Amino acid sequence: MSETTQILTALVEDDRATREGLSLLIDGTPGYRCIGSYRSVEEALRPKSSEQPDVLLLDIHLPGMLGSEGVRVFKEKYPGLQILMLTIYAEQDLVFESICNGACGYLLKKTPPAKLLEAIREAFEGGAPMSPEIARKVVALFQKTGPPPKLDEQLTPQEVRLLKLLAEGYSYQSAGDQLNISLNTVRNYIRSIYEKLHVHSKSEAVSKALRSRLIS
């Protein structure tokens, strides 16, 4: 992974100390630059900088518009923006909703700085982290709402197999071992799954399913 490119990062976090701490951490790391830190989605939509961030760290619980909802707004405004949700723990329902709305992953706030930065880089490079919880919910979502009408929006059997392994807690590595595919292929699969999820998420069926908490 090349570190020559500086990753422009923005941050939406309502807790001042965390916001400033994270901002300092990002800025203090070579190859990363925090070009804006905001207290809310609304504030972030009126950016202080004219620069466009590559990666947005978006807290889920925000005053005003929730981060999970804000994802959709940001993605519409900046389709190329990679959004990582910030959360205290992974099991929150809103994490999955955020991902459906277009987030490419999530970060636990307690994550050590090294890992945090690695995750930002990964997101920047198009990678997508998928926790067992998310994997399980993706499978469930596609089962509950039925296959999307277009064939290329449907999950391939290999993708479903991967999701199921991930849902059982297998890491990318061990899941790849199980499926006899490389880690890169796993990542490609995941990315593909996310895309299909995002497309599919725009359908009425999924919105309804999410609204009615069918997927939990």
Added chain:
Amino acid sequence: MRAGKWKYGDSAPGFGLLFAIILAWSTAVLGERLPLRSYTSADGLSSSAIFDITRDPRGFLWISSRDGLIRFDGYRFVTYRFGNGDADPTVHSLLATRGGVYWIDLNRGTDYRFVPQIDATTVAPVGPPTTPDDPRLPLTAEPIIDTPLPLFEDRAGNLWTSDATGLYLLSEVDGRLVSHHIPLNLPENPEKAISFVNFYDGEDSLWAGTNWGVVRRLHDGRIVHYNIRPAGKDDLVISLAEDRDGRVWISRFDGLFVMKPEPLSSLGGLGDFTTRKLIIKAGHVGDDGRPQLPEKADEAVAFTSEDLLHIDSKAAQEKPPAKPMIYKLLRASDGRIWISTSRGLIVFDGQQLRRYTTQQGLNHANGIAEDNEGNIWIGGNGGLMRLNTKGLITFDSADGLIDPAVRNIFEDRNGELHIVGNGIALGHPIISRLANGGFVTSHPVLPEGTTTTWLSNIALLDSHNELWMATQQKLYRYSGVNRIEDVSGKRPTTSYSRRDGLSGDAIYRIFEDSRGDLWISTRRGSETDTQRGLTRWERATARFHAFSEVEGFPPEVSPSAFAEDRSGALWLGLSDGGLVRYRDGRFTRFSEQEGVPAGTVTDLHLDRSGRLWLASSRGGLGRLDDPSAPLPSFKSFTIADGLASNNIRCITEDLFGNIYAGTVRGVNRLSPDTGRVRYYGIADGLAGDFVTVAYRDRQGALWFGTYNGVSKLVPEPDQPSTEPPILIGGLRIAGVDYAVSPLGQSEIVGPELSANQNDLEIDYSSISVGAAAALHYQYKLEGADQDWSAPTTQRSISYASLSPGAYRFLVRAVGVDGTTSAKPATISFRILRPMWQRWWFVTIAALFVFGAASLLYKYRVNHLLEVERVRTRIATDLHDDIGASLSRMAILSEVVKLQNDGQNERSSRMLTDISDSARSLVDSMSDIVWSIDPRRDDLQSVVRRVRQFAADVLESQGIKWDLLIAADLAQVKLQPEERRHLFLIFKEALTNIARHASCTGVLVQLTVAGHQLRAEISDDGKGFLAIPRSAGANGRGGHGVENMRARAAQLGGRLEIDSTAGVGTRLTLTMPLAEQHGMNMLFSRLRK
């Protein structure tokens, strides 16, 4: 009102006088005490004014009385009421037809017909009594309004009635009786006093008594009229009967006619109506009781009531004129004619008239009937009485028996019966001869101070007319005694003592053997020097020989009983118990050890089969079947075999081979063939309980001497026993009477009863009006009992608190010889389950309960879920708040460390510790939130988390790992605590491995077997012991293992660590799994 019957309140002559006055009785009247039983209100008899007694075909006795109709089944009197309670209750008579219909002739008012529903099977509850104070039962009978009342049923079953104009034959047409007039062509009756009494004779002629004379209707319809008529307008023909010689007896109030009708064969030339003028002679009854009887067909004999009852008419004239009245005639099953009178009964046995009068305890006899055992029942102004014609007749001091304590009974060569008493009151023994119902007593003159010993037979008249007398002082002998009166006032011819060769002076018992020799036993008397022993007096030589041990006679014994067997051997019973046999000049003694019944041998008897019977005072009866056998072998009969006592005093035998044992508690008859035992006691006419001596006279009559007199029994052969009937007489369910047929029912199909009607009281009984002994009953309740009950004399049974179910009650009567009822009487009934036990109720209740329970459960579950949600929310909120702060701490310390820029290493390390601790705390919080999340209640979520954690910690170290599972994870449900402990054990173990094991591979295996979970975590690292003790997980220094063990203990399981340095470590956790309750399943399903 119909003529022809004599009713209470009619102006019948003399009827108003209720009690006859005892007049002077002829000496010819026997003074015997009769086996009578009187029934009074104490027995439940509701009336003492009885007009008629009828025995119906079923065996019931029906009593027509002033106070109503009374039924008797041998146990209980039941009084019936007709119509409303105010009507005149008097019932004049009852006709019970063979068809089972009862025609009830009420004195005044409406007559009734009663058809008992004896074969009905259903019953209904009886309503509340209309007149609660009336103990009589209402009889649902049908009033007879338009049709005549039948008075007589002929042999063919035709019903007849009569009125002033003649006879009527009744026939049933369409359920109604239609009468057909039979003209008798009688002259007009100026007095309008008419009576008709019907009966059928042996030649199929119907006889009717009228006030013009007796009418005979031949079977072809021709009428013969005899000039036998009552004395005047106050007299009536009451009853007719035919004796076994074909004579017709006609009773009227004032007397009796006896005529001998012509045989039908001599009536050939007669026309439709013929009048026969008979020569009527005045009858006379001889002193011997023989009445003058008609000898030819053209004569009749008329007796007055005074003649019949042997009343001195002159004496009667002087006293208040209580004229004796003749009432009804009864031909008994044995052919005897019984005549009821106002002074008791007269019976004609074909030869003689015998009178049983008020002097012998009889009452005024009006109605008369015979029961199935041949007992004669009489009813009149004094109530009801039963004369046991097969019972004993007793003679006691009232009959002139001066000493009623009977010691011996013997006959002289003329067959005259003698009773020996010891005459304690007189000071000398006496001998009474039975003569003409009284006793002639002879007083032998013995020296002053003569005494006799207890159990001595005192006097014996031998085969050569010599009277021997045994006293405690001497043996006396009267020679040439032709009549016993010859000894009265006389001294004995001779006296004997020890000096004459007797074994002693106190004479005990005397016995004459078949050769005419006398055997005399002696005992210790009042004189000290008298000896026990046995002496034989040889008639041929007139010499005494006292036996001694030379002949083998035991010393110091007194024979108390003697018998001679067919081989000529003499058997002697001893007063001290045991038996001695004298054969071929030698004595052999047998004792209790050899099977001789215990106690004094009181009597010995050789029966007609040659068997020897022994009576003992303690061991009952003994029977020696083969007296010739070298060793006697006795079969014993005791209380266990049905004897009244084991103290037997005497034995005799009737001409049919039955053995009679006189005991201290009456007489037992033992039928050796059947083993059946019959009892005779005081109620059967026995003079007293203690039977001292038994004797059979040459006519075959048995005599039993007691301390209270002597009783005579004329044995009759046993009738084959019949199966006793059995009927249900009453049924009460939960205290409510059910309308069982008044005569009882043999089968009842009971109603369906509700669960609280589960107590039943059932009355049942046989009809045993004449039964000699009480019948026994056995019952069983099918549905509850397996077998018949033990025989009981109870005639009622209660069942309480029966459980729901179908039942059938059966009862049967058991006769004295074990014959049971042909068919048991039954009641079938069913007790329904209580409403709360029936299926529909149960279903509804179950649904209701289920509904309520699920509501409650849902509420409870919701409540629990709510609690859980609150708990989860609190934990989450805490986590959010604390987690956010901790995350912030971690970030800030990292920032500080970054700004510190490695200048102060110590500070940097401390900042790293702060951020690590903060993160570790976030993890812990996360673990808690995870573990209490109800959606993660199974082992699968644990495994997921373990996998995730393992991947985190191991893959970052480059350690290969695998997780093998042999279990259906989703099926294993875990409690939040269990999940947490289990996960934390894995976490601790994996953390330890990642940090300290220096391994390349880790294998986690999870198996579930039964209710046991087994987890194995093995690595190929350097071994557990190599791990420094201070280096525990989470910086808690060595407590990691203790922690894991503590958690394992919390799970109720065990943690084992197997570690070899350089090879690896295997950590094994075993823990029990809770059973998966339906509740848990439901619970976990509900909260999803």
